[in-house]
Amino acid sequence: MFKRIALLAAAGLLSTAALAQSQVQPSVNVVDPWIRATVPAQKATGAFMQLKAAKAARLLAASTPAAGRVEIHQMEMQGQTMRMHAVDGIDLPAGQAVNLASGGYHIMLLDLKRQLKEGEQVPMTLTVQGADGKRDSVNLTVPVKPLAYSAQGGH
Template sequence: MPSRVFLPALCLAAASAVGAIAPAQAQPATPAGQSQHLPRVEGAWVRSAVPGQHGTGAFMKITAPRPMQLVGVSTPIAGVAEVHEMKMEGDVMKMRALPALDLPAGRTVELKPGGYHLMLMELKQSLKAGATVPITLLLRDGAGAESRLELKVPVAAKAPGGGHGHMDSHKH
């Protein structure tokens, strides 16, 4: 009676697949075809931008299942997209592009206003709250293999949940 053995195994596999998909669908940034080898992204958002504004930031929490680096970002809504860091150097707040951002295994790295973030420059359109922006993260693992994580990120005037970073009003 192989069909009896096969059917429960098939049901278990289907239930496992549904369980693996459901958390990704509940995330504000929904990875397309998320893999267990790719990082988990939570709380992602892009700051809204008015017509004529040339740049904005994207923010999220990234948890990698194994050591890797965020080495690039792209989006069709910006001519330039970079991984950036803001930090105090003496009495001066400085911002610079990073060639790579380490994502330690199992530790959440937060991209937030006033710290690490994605800088979207040369905007091709205004970004109204409630819209969604496609963003692709380029990742590299310890062996040098690259992968892409495709996200759909909501646009908001401020962090979801009303949170305010001390640099939340900072404009690029």
Template sequence: MNRHLIASLAAGLFATSALAQVTVTDPWVRATVPAAKSAGAFMHLQSATNARLVSVSTPIAGRAEIHEMAMENNTMRMRAVDGIDLPAGKPVHLASGGYHLMFFELKRQLKEGETVPVTLVVQDAAKKRTSVTVEAQVKPLTYVAPAMQGHHGH
């Protein structure tokens, strides 16, 4: 009986991934100092069909938002956005200096080496929403993601 339950659960996990049609690679969150109230999260997304990242959540923060860095009056500023388009078959990079995720009202310090669950909500062209949860690795405060040769942000 246990074997059948495990097989059913595994099949369910694969079905959820197939429904989402979004591949998430290299998810990570920057470690924080003890009193920090916010942290940034980064990853690579690719959707099989035209879709849109419309929201994000994590149990380690009171609030999570999708952000972008943009020039405003000759100054680079961070601002919340209502979503990020995920064009079919094209990689979208959430990286420092471009689109990224922000976690506010942190409930605890994020320490290097641990993982943090992050749930992404993706909406397809028919307005159907699917949740994808990933485990983001907490990287050191000084971590710099490897350069993405041939990729220019989003």
């Protein structure tokens, strides 16, 4: 009887520890996020970063108080012309890095409320959905980089 109670208690502690760990671990790891600075009166800019999900997930949305609208965009060649368009999300395959970079997927900040200056920190929230349908918010503080900044490593 005592062994049974001890086993149940140990199982309960392990499941509680696993639950606590899953609540502490973010669903997506964000590496080197940045936003391109703007000039006065500019109404749009891009946010770039690298995303890596431990389990398959999908980036559904992003938001920031610095912009009236935020959209996920993709740039791609159509014939001889590079075109940009909004997409409804980006798949994040388990364990694979996905770059949000100039010339590919990125986050567009539209209807900017003010100029974003180099050195500022801008709050941003990413909404990610796991394969199980559960949504998670990833809160970031994103630095604003100079207009001519280009990230190392392709993102």
